Amino acid sequence: MSQAAIVSRQRFESIDILRGLIMIIMALDHVRDFFHITAITDVPTNLATTTPQLFFTRWITHYCAPTFLFLAGTSAYIMGMKKTKKELSSFLIKRGIWLIFVELCIITLFITFDPFYHTFILQVIWAIGISMIILGLLVRLPYKLILVLGLIIVCGHNLLDFPERAHVGSLGTFWNFTHGPFSIIPLWSAHVIGVFYSFVAWTGIMLLGYCFGVFFGKDYDTARRKKTFLRIGLGLIVLFVILRWTNVYGDRIPWEVQHRGSVYTFLSFLNVNKYPPSLSFICMTLGPSILFLALIEGYRNRFTSFCQVYGRVPFFYYVCHFFLIHLINVIFFFGAGYGVDQIVTPGIIFNFIPPGYGYNLPVVYAVWIAVILIMYYPCKWFDRVKSSRKKWWLSYM
Numbered sequence: 001m002s003q004a005a006i007v008s009r010q011r012f013e014s015i016d017i018l019r020g021l022i023m024i025i026m027a028l029d030h031v032r033d034f035f036h037i038t039a040i041t042d043v044p045t046n047l048a049t050t051t052p053q054l055f056f057t058r059w060i061t062h063y064c065a066p067t068f069l070f071l072a073g074t075s076a077y078i079m080g081m082k083k084t085k086k087e088l089s090s091f092l093i094k095r096g097i098w099l100i101f102v103e104l105c106i107i108t109l110f111i112t113f114d115p116f117y118h119t120f121i122l123q124v125i126w127a128i129g130i131s132m133i134i135l136g137l138l139v140r141l142p143y144k145l146i147l148v149l150g151l152i153i154v155c156g157h158n159l160l161d162f163p164e165r166a167h168v169g170s171l172g173t174f175w176n177f178t179h180g181p182f183s184i185i186p187l188w189s190a191h192v193i194g195v196f197y198s199f200v201a202w203t204g205i206m207l208l209g210y211c212f213g214v215f216f217g218k219d220y221d222t223a224r225r226k227k228t229f230l231r232i233g234l235g236l237i238v239l240f241v242i243l244r245w246t247n248v249y250g251d252r253i254p255w256e257v258q259h260r261g262s263v264y265t266f267l268s269f270l271n272v273n274k275y276p277p278s279l280s281f282i283c284m285t286l287g288p289s290i291l292f293l294a295l296i297e298g299y300r301n302r303f304t305s306f307c308q309v310y311g312r313v314p315f316f317y318y319v320c321h322f323f324l325i326h327l328i329n330v331i332f333f334f335g336a337g338y339g340v341d342q343i344v345t346p347g348i349i350f351n352f353i354p355p356g357y358g359y360n361l362p363v364v365y366a367v368w369i370a371v372i373l374i375m376y377y378p379c380k381w382f383d384r385v386k387s388s389r390k391k392w393w394l395s396y397m
Contacts (some may be wrong), residue, residue, distance in 0.1 A: 015071055016311035017308050019071050023311065025064055028364075028368045044058035045271050054361065066286055069205045069210065070286055071129065073131075074209045075213075076206075077212070086375075088139050089140060092135055093137070097359035100125075103126040104120050104126075112349055113350070114332070115351060119192055127197040127199050134203050137249060143214070150208040157204065160179050178198055178200045179276055193293075197276065198275070215228055216329050225294075233288065234328070235287070253272070312386075315365055315377050322369055326352070
């Protein structure tokens with residue numbers, strides 16, 4: 001194997017390993033949503049009620065969505081090395097539309113187990129889909145212009161926090177989709193749509209991820225790329241500390257000294273806003289992720305091979321793991337003695353989660369590990385299918 005081929009293989013492996021790791025971590029938060037005793041009644045980052053263990057169970061999963069969006073953009077750039085701009089644009093737009101369809105029709109069903117679709121859910125797959133459509137429309141622009149647009153969005157969107165705070169009442173449906181926090185939008189009788197991910201800031205992350213793909217081009221050898229990644233990763237971490245410490249810009253919720261002690265003050269410092277992702281949130285999450293990319297390139301062991309299995313089929317894993325988690329939840333539901341008359345709880349979008357249902361963190365972690373292990377061989381099988389069958393539709397999976 002030539003040196004160029006080795007570098008190319010390592011390059012893709014490093015991305016797959018990071019992507020696989022975040023997919024594994026991501027499942028922890030989704031398991032917590034279904035199984036933890038306070039998942040429906042409280043939020044794990046509520047400093048008045050949380051514990052450090054619960055806080056970090058949620059906090060570590062913050063790395064998943066921004067890294068996944070960022071790497072999706074990077075993968076689009078790498079794909080563009082083998083396609084014309086027209087071909088890449090067409091693919092991104094069509095795949096973006098497909099992802100939004102899957103979010104609304106399949107993932108919503110797997111999350112809610114509600115065949116009547118009383119609540120449609122727009123989460124990370126929707127954010128990736130709409131961002132891919134926008135990237136598909138922009139890829140024909142000069143590289144530097146895409147970079148500038150990404151930087152303006154990521155660095156500047158928190159300026160919108162100030163008029164948001166000054167506004168009284170609803171900012172409207174358009175704002176809810178573009179920059180607002182989580183919102184419920186009525187559709188028709190007894191049906192709503194939950195917008196968890198307003199897309200503008202996430203699109204900025206994907207645009208920067210696309211521009212980040214240039215470091216995987218032929219002009220960057222391994223040593224130069226790793227040095228660049230170290231500088232970018234460390235720079236983002238330092239920027240996060242500066243932004244957060246000054247408490248002036250970068251997040252709509254300032255950190256405060258907590259009466260519960262220094263540990264909770266530290267948690268307040270880390271408690272940055274994800275909906276939508278603030279500049280501080282983006283720096284806090286993407287900085288370590290890019291550092292990880294630098295450190296993992298060329299390094300292989302059983303753990304990296306394990307992560308790579310999930311990172312090579314992330315979409316397949318994402319869709320299936322939600323069904324698996326909810327299916328296990330149904331088993332626990334009936335195993336705990338609940339009946340069919342308790343499947344639906346008014347005001348809760350998930351079925352099979354009645355009032356008082358749930359378990360402590362050790363059970364959450366046990367179920368999470370079980371989900372990861374159960375998903376291993378299906379992911380390995382689907383990776384073989386994708387690798388051995390050159391079907392056009394597999395590129396959308």
